[in-house]
Each structure stands twice: as structure tokens, then as C-alpha cells.
Amino acid sequence: MSTSGYTRRQFLRVSALAGGGLLVACGGGGGGGGSNPNNPQPPGNGGPSDAEQFTVSEFMRIGSDGRIHILVGASEIGQGALTSMPMIVAEELDADWDLVTAEHSPVAARFNNPYFGGLLQFTVASATTRGYFDNQRQVGAAVRQMLVNAAAERWEVPADSLRTERGVVYDDLNGRSASYGELAESAANQPVPSNPPLKDPASYRIIGQSKQRKDAAEKVNGSHIYGIDVDIPDMLTAVIARPPRFFGQALSVDSNAAMAVPGVREVHTIPSGVAVVADDYWSAEKGRQALEVSWNELLAGRTDSNDTRGEYSFKLNLPGLPIRVDGLVPVAQLAAAENRSADYFFPFQAHAAMEPLNVTVDYTGSKADIWTGSQSPTLDKTFASLILGLLPNQITFHTMSSGGGFGRRGNPLADYVRDACHVAKATQKPVKVMWTREDDMKGGYYRPAAAVRVGASMDNQGNITAWTHRAVTQDVTAALYAEELLDTLAEGQLPPLKELTDLETGMPYDIDNVLMDAHLTLKPQMPSLWMRSVNKFTDVFAQETFIDDIAVSYSRDPYQYRRGMLAGKPRLLAVLDAAAQASNWGSTGGGRSQGIAVLNHWMSYVAQVVELSVSDDKVITLHRIVSAIDVGTAINPDLVVAQVESAVIFALTSVFYGEIELQDGVVQQSNFDDYKMLRMFQVPQIDTVVLPSNESPGGVGELGVPALGPALANAIFAATGEKIRELPLKNLGYTLAEQHPA
Amino acid sequence: MLLLRNYWLGLSAALALLVSGGALAQSPLFTPIYEVLTHPRCLNCHTLTDFPRQGDERRRHDQLVMRGEDNHGAPTLQCSACHQEQNVAEDKVPGAPHWGLAPLSMGWEGMGPRELCTVLKDQSKNGGKDLQALLKHMEEDPLVLWGFDPGEGRTLPPVDHTRFVELLEQWVNAGGPC
């Protein structure tokens, strides 16, 4: 087995297996495969088999039995990355899909997402498919070519006389064939072609098919291993007592009572709090309850929701940092028949993923293994190496499937991984750091509060001649530019600020004069973070409800009014028309009202219609929610639809209930009783129309979130005349009806 | 906002009480008992609805919890799915033996003292209990006892259990006047 040639990089190592076979595995660059040696993967997901396995290029292993195991650089957070990414590879590879399995890759540069300049493995911004699409196709096509070349060599025929289908290379002229499994060993020695030909989308047979999720079986029988399920020998469990206000410091600790709890082993003060380390979770939690800590809160956060609202409302009056400037807004305003504006306010919100945060660290002083569900393994690992004093290649980072992410597990500051590393460093024993639901709910890194002022100028026909949009919110991406972080990124540059901050609302309408500006407030003591659809949730809500405000006052149909301003945007028009058609726009009766909203972002397009009725006591009955989307090439249409359904529910929860309140720095919510989630009995009929497209794939995970709120608010406006200018709706007295009353 | 709403809820409840006859002359022996029985700790499960309520704001129980045929929940979402024989999770989850709703016939919501008193004594509605049996129920039933010791974070009825039993004894000894 050769390791020479430009194709064989230094991270390939050859090791003899006990059984006498040869395994060529990925090594170096941050550790082996993502599987956990103490939680062996169940069969069917890359588990050990008797077949020999060959690493063909650095991204997959092909067994002599034809099984193909693909390493995925993106994180599985529920969106289906471990299904859709291998589908892309398998398409170009012409693999037999039934023989394909996948797992998370090691944390290594070759698995970085091209969308982030190839610098990070970072599963945020709906960037997995659109970031990796070309690269995964090339991987598949390259390996296919290597298999073909191996067959050509074996049969001494020209490679271009061969064809491939479902994991087999055919030599039709001579009536012979060889499976990928048979060819794997010799294919591994072929040079990797640099520019393999890619398929014409017309000949796709995997991409565009609604395949079943590869992880579905394990996720319904309890065998799927999440970070919280990791179990390694002699592992201790820790919980951390944290200050009541963000960034308070432990001043003095009385651990006597805590240490007296059976099972409690150690108590350690770490930068973020005091860790109670015990034999098991229950002992640790009881130890924490017995712990007495006095906190130094001199530098602690004192954010107060009411004060924040006042401060932001004031800043709406001041010019901000320009984000988009088209034409001459002041001139247009002077010439307008009418100028109007509206102010909006949105609260902090918690991601509240179902799996509370947790990290397991096995640190020995000279090396470490880390297991956690993460959307940001590269930066997590970087911080871990800083705290543990290890080189990156001394750390094996096992990216686990996340029990939900929504952005919380993609913290560039790696808060929960840093905490766990501090605990591991203190205890020097294998330890799982657990967050309770309360820890998670009160743990900060929320969707930041925001205020938005939108303004419009109209001629006397109600045509919009100027548009202004001012946002006041925390800059959740400033952290990426923190100096210390830059120092740790040895090479390369971060993407341009504009791309990361993403404050452009995507205001799509044909308006000549546009001024968008923003105040990016810095509140270092109020940890905030992106949450599914980031600022689109707030900005698009303001924009799309204000459009209806104008349309209705000029007696224009909200759908037609939007149509009239989207003449040059065929893909937006198409989703708008599709949503209107699927929802029978304008032809509902029986006290039902509809609202519509549109959005183009993440290279994708969505229009949503909410149909509802509102009782006199503000009980909202949701009748139907229709989404029409154009996401370019839909890799797995059923999973695309699933993401939209998911986003609709996620948005409904945010719109009706989503609010974290702070009083003098103290978070008031703690669990699902005071931070409510939509439940089964409140879920309406949800229909999703996917428009066919061969365009490049766009983002899907967040697409269904931002327009849902304004579509809903517009329907309430249509039903009641009430203009919704703040969220959540519970604060305005609205409740959700039972879908199927007894 | 929330505080304000609770204030209004409280005020309107007080007004409703006035209108429904709470302030009208009743048996003075029953009036303090009435105030206990209409406290949320009792009333939340003595509902006239097909579901229980929770909290001092008496919101409809989350999770679409239902009364069910035997007053212990939907067939596969029983009260005992969550409620243990004692409070758990640092009192966050209340519990007592045979946790469940009182029968519909013993629903007291919206009743003034006279009506509630009458219903309470009506053996066709109260499970065939005479005054002595009622007293015993109020003295010993673990669910009743829970109401007077509901755990951290829950308001208490206006009098403690010992006093409540004294008041009941006086009322029973007087023949249960309404």
C-alpha cells in the first residue's frame, strides 16, 4: 500500500490489524474518527465489520464488502447533515446508497466548511449544504474516478470505456464488472484526480430523492449516543454552581456540606463558578444544593429587560452604522405625500435545545479526549487546547450528534467547552460536566433583545418611494473578532465582517431610496448569541408587518401589493405566487383571516401564509400554515420539508411565548413551565410546497423561521386591526386555542 | 405586567365573590371554611371543567392534562405519570397519594358559600359522606393534607390544617349550617 505521491498526505498512517488485514485510517490532524471507543457505534453506522477497509481519499473508507463510510465535517444537529452530506458524495460516486453510512469527521482542516473561508468546521448560518456542496461532489467524483482507474488498470482498458452504477464498475465491451469493494484496495493507490468531471443534474439518482434518514433507526430505539450518553471508565460527573448574575465571581466557598453528601468527591472553583464533582449526577446535584458560595458581583452583569427596552428605544432616535444606502432617502422623504414609521421591540430568547449542554473530557495531562454535541468543533477544540495547555494534535475532539443546537452549540467563545476543560484540568480525572435544564435556561448566550424602527415614504397612490430600517441590538458576532481569538487562528483571515454580521435584512422590494442602519451595542456582561435565523427574526418581522400596515391603509391587497414591488425578483415572485395559490389566498370565509410574508436569504426563498381566526378574548385558532420555498437544488426534499415544518413550530413558540426576562441581571425563567414550548395540541395543519429548481442549493434550516411571525401578525391585523409591534404575543393577551377541542 | 394582571385577576375575583353572595350574611361557621375550600390549593382540582388547573393564577393545567373517566387523567397521560406520592424535584412537582381531580359532582368553581355548603353536604354528590365522614375526610385525606403543606413556592390556604379541623368540628357540631 503506497503512501507516496502528491495525493497521500502525511496524515495517512498504515496500521496492522490483529486479524491480519490492513486498515488505512485517517490520523493526525486532530485525531481519529468521531466514534467513541467506549460507546461503540451500533451496526449499520460504520461499526466494525469483518471486511477490510480502505481509506480512499481522506474523506471515506470503502470496505472490501462494498460498504462505504463517509466522514462528514458538518455537525448533525437534527437537520440531517449525516444523511444529506453523504447523499451528495454518493451521487457523484455512483454508490449504492444502501451500503453508505456516515459519521462525524475528526476535527481537521480538510473538513472545514468552504463557506467560512475553509477556516472552520462551523454548522451555523444554514451553511452546510451550500458550503460543502461543490466540495462533496468533487470528493465523490474523484473517488469514483479512482475506482474506475483502478478497474482500467486491472483490466488494461481505457478508463473512459468504463461506466459506473450503484457501486459497480462495468466494462460493457468485455462483459465484466467489479464492485467498489473489490476495487477499493487498488483504488486507494490511485492518484486523486484534481478536476474530476461532475454529473449533469439531469442524471442525478440520489440527489433530489427523499431518502430515509440514516440515523432514524437509532433515534427511535434509544441506541443513538448523544454527548450526554457518553460513558467512559472511572468517569465522574460534575455540575457547576454559577453566580446569579452573569460573570460574577466566587468570593468564598464553603464546601463542607457539599463534601458531606455521599458520592461527592471534589469541589473546585473555576472561572465561571464552582464545580461539584461526584460519582454520579444525582450526588453532584445534591452536593451543589448543599454548597454555600458568596459571590463577588462587582463586575457582574446587571442587564434589566425593562432598562434595555428603554435604552434601545432611545437609540432608535439616533443615526446608526449604515448597512445599506440606496438613492437619496431624505430627498424622497421631502417629496413624499406621506411619511410614517413604527417602532418594534423584541425580547431576549433562549435556544432551549432538548439536550441540555454537556461535555465529557478525559484529560491526562499530556493528552485529552473531548466528547460533546457541537456546532463549532474547530473553535471549541482551539479553546480546549488553550485551557488544557495542549497542542491541537494532543486533543481528540469527538463531535457528537446534538440533541438540538439552534445556534447555542455554535458559540465562538466555546463557553461550555471552556468550563468543562477547567473542571477536567482541576480534577485530572475523566469527567462529564452536566447542565441541568435550569442551568441551560439561565445560562445566557441568548438571542439578543432588539428594537427596530421601520419607516416608509409614500406617494399619493400608496407606492413606497423610500424605506428606512434601523436596528438596535447586540452584535452577536463581535466575539469572532476578539483579539485573543484571532491570535489562535494561525493562518488565514476571517470572512468579511459584512458576511458574518449579516445585518442586511434582504429587504427585497423595488424601492429606489433605502437607508438601513444599525446600532450594534456591546454588552460584554450580557452574553448573547445567534439563534435560528438570527436578526432576520426581528428585522423581517418589522419589515413585513409594516408592509401590511401600508398596504391596508391604501386599500391594497397585501399579496398583490408585494407582487407589485417584486417585478425583478422572479424567484421571490414564484414562491409568493405559490404560497398564495396553495393557501387559496383571499378566498377564505367563516371569520378566517390570512397573513402573508416573504423572505430571500441564505440563497433561498420563502413565502408563508398563516390562516387563523381570533376570538373576542384573543384566543387564536390556527387553521393552516402554508410555506412555499425555493431552496435551489433540494438534496433530500423530505428533509427540506421537515426543516420547514420544524421552523414553523420553532417560530410559533418564539412568537407566542419566547421571552427571557432579566431583572437587575437575574434571569427570571428556569424551565419549560415558565419558558413554554408549543405542544402537540396546538399544532395546526402545516403544508409546504417545494418549488423544483436546479439552481445551487441554498440554506434550509433557518428559512422557515423569520417570515412566519409577520405572516401570523398580519393575519391578526387582518382579523382584528391590531398592529403587533412587540413580541411575544402572550404579553399582548393572546393565547393559542386547542386544535381539536374536546 | 404579570403582576398587574394578577392584581386585576384578584380584584375581579373579589368582585365576583361580592356579587355571588360572598359578602352576604351566611352561616358564620361556614364562612372561614369556604375561604379555605375556594383557595387555589383546593379549587384547582375541585373544578367544574374536564381538566385541572394549576398555580395561584389558576391557569389550565399545561400539557393538555384531562380529567379522564376516573378523574385521574387521560388513558395514557395519567396524573401519576408525573405526580408521585410526595412532592419531588425540590417541591417543583407536587405530589400526594392518589393525586387526581375531585369528581365533577364536587366541583366548586364559581360557587358562593351557600351553594358550596349545600353541595358539600349533599351525599348524592360527595360520595355518600355524612358530616362526620366529611370531617374525617378533611382531617385525614392525604390530598387534603397536602393542600395545607404544599411545599415551597405555593401559597397556603388562609388557615392552617389544625385550625381548619377546629373550624370544621364547630361547623359539624352545629349541624352543618349553611
Next chain:
Amino acid sequence: MFTIRVNGEDHTVDVPEDKPLLWVLREDLKLTGSKYGCGQALCGACTVHVDDQPTRSCVMPISAAEGHNITTVEAIDQQQIGRLVQQAWQELNVPQCGYCQSGQVMAATALLTENRSPSDRDIDEAMSGNICRCGTYARIRKAIHKIADEQL
């Protein structure tokens, strides 16, 4: 010491009497299919069957679990309806992050065992104790109806 019967087998564990069943299952018996989500019976991720009734194991003290038959998601495929639920969940791509699905599967299996043709209202009443943050509710409903319509 407590002896509990889980998935047909007796297990004796030396744990404090207030340790919740969930953590005994996960830590002492290494059955990690039942998940921790809230610790207050608010989300249903920890749902197991106790004498065939869906029960939130995160609030059930081990002392209360003695003497009962406990079934976890790891053994629900021993029941025909459990298998059907697992199959339908896969066919319809119900799970997303999947973290709540052990609990959903346990709740749905109990529902369909008790009621072979549940109405939408029945589904609401049986399943509203289980939160899914990924919002797979519509597919859960569809899967339950599919099993009832086609297989029961």
C-alpha cells in the same frame, strides 16, 4: 438497596432512595435511551412505562419504582405496537435531532396499545406531555394515524 424490574430483568442497585429512576436507568443500568430534558416532568423525554403506563422517570424516586414492571425504549420493540411505532417513525422521517423521540415513542406506543384508532383529540391528550423542540409534531401525528389506519 433497591431491586427494580426493568425490561423483564431484576436489577439491584445501591443508591439513595430519592435518586430518580431516570438516573438509575442511565447511570447504574447504562440504559441511556431514556433522556434527561427538564427534571420536572415537563418535557417527557424521560418517559418509560411503569406497569404499561407512560411515566416520567425523572421525577420517580427509585423507592417508588420497586415492585413495578418498568419498560424502557430499549425493549419497546418486544411489543408489536412498539415495533410498528419505530418503523413508522423511520419511514416518515419523524426524528430530527431525535433527543425527545425515545419519550415520544413510549407515549405513542402506550396510546396505540390502549386505543387502536385514536382521533386527533386522543392524540393531543396523550402526546401533549412530550415536548419536541425540533417541532416534529405533525409527523408524529401522521405516523400514529398511519399505524392505526394501515396496521391495527
